[in-house]
Amino acid sequence: MRFARIGEPGAEVPAVSADGKTWLDLRPLAQDVTGELVAASAGLDLAELPGLPVGPGTRFGPPLGRIGKIVCIGLNYRDHAAETGAEPPPEPVVFMKAPDTVVGPDDEVLVPRGSTKTDYEVELAVVIGRTARYLDSPAAAAGHIAGYAISNDVSEREFQIERGGQWDKGKNCETFNPFGPWIATADEVGDPQALGLRLSVNGESRQDGSTKNMIFDVAHVVWYLSQFMTLYPGDVINTGTPAGVAMGKPDPKPYLRPGDVVELEIDGLGRQRQTFGAA
The missing domain is CATH 3.90.850.10 (Fumarylacetoacetase-like, C-terminal domain)
Incomplete structure (x- = not known):
């Protein structure tokens, strides 16, 4: 599984992909991508998550929302x-x-x-x-x-x-x-x-x-x-x-x-x- 944050600086949307091609909006489950979230990925139910449009020109931000050190x-x-x-x-x-x-x-x-x-x-x-x-x-x-x-x-x-x-x-x-x-x-x-x-x-x-x-x-x-x-x-x-x-x-x-x-x-x-x- 892959986790990303997609959008303009300061307005990135947390996203997840099971296949590296289709990206889903994580906001119904989490407000941001964290280390704990990635570690718990096996327990996430992605079935009802809406899709995110990703194409040429789509910005990927840093994929972790709260970096400690x-x-x-x-x-x-x-x-x-x-x-x-x-x-x-x-x-x-x-x-x-x-x-x-x-x-x-x-x-x-x-x-x-x-x-x-x-x-x-x-x-x-x-x-x-x-x-x-x-x-x-x-x-x-x-x-x-x-x-x-x-x-x-x-x-x-x-x-x-x-x-x-x-x-x-x-x-x-x-x-x-x-x-x-x-x-x-x-x-x-x-x-x-x-x-x-x-x-x-x-x-x-x-x-x-x-x-x-x-x-x-x-x-x-x-x-x-x-x-x-x-x-x-x-x-x-x-x-x-x-x-x-x-x-x-x-x-x-x-x-x-x-x-x-x-x-x-x-x-x-x-x-x-x-x-x-x-x-």
Whole structure:
């Protein structure tokens, strides 16, 4: 099952689809898409829900209505660590993004003022559906995952790496987390370590990887994070990006500029397309 929020910014309608083609209005059952709702999808009766018109030009907003926190994992693909010259980390590298960075999957993304190193990162996003604290093992993580979606973990590398302090300055610029178009439930996705991820810029392929190359798999990441923070329904985890980011390319590195078009996809989770503009 897939959950989305369809409509203009601030007026999105919660929607559900059993087949990925026909979208139904969820409002008779729920006022918004939440982590708890996605986790309880098996108990939803869709028989009487009205349809929603979806066609060319229909906007999909961020598919989760109330995002708690966004926890991100850095350097989590072997090939990405190699391209940046970093050793694979012995434990997950953790940083945060603010929920107000989130925009829809096809919304405009803004290159920050003074930026010369805005970068792209296609990532598998995990949506938490049940509170997780001090999980006993990675095997326990599956019972706390509601579903999966696409995130573009947009980053400004100078702000992130060259301006001192932690990574947060390069990760929390306005519009720096396109999310969606939908959340696919965990049972629909099946094995999260068998998904292809792809990203192109202006039609040129830049990233083409697989979640099988994660250093720390999804279950390990959820278990690990639960040892340091409580994960609540509606929290999102961005699980890292494969090789091909601009930072890892030879000089002159192809960082993003206003007017660039970025397209990304993950198997079974749809596509995103963003035009970058100037802040």
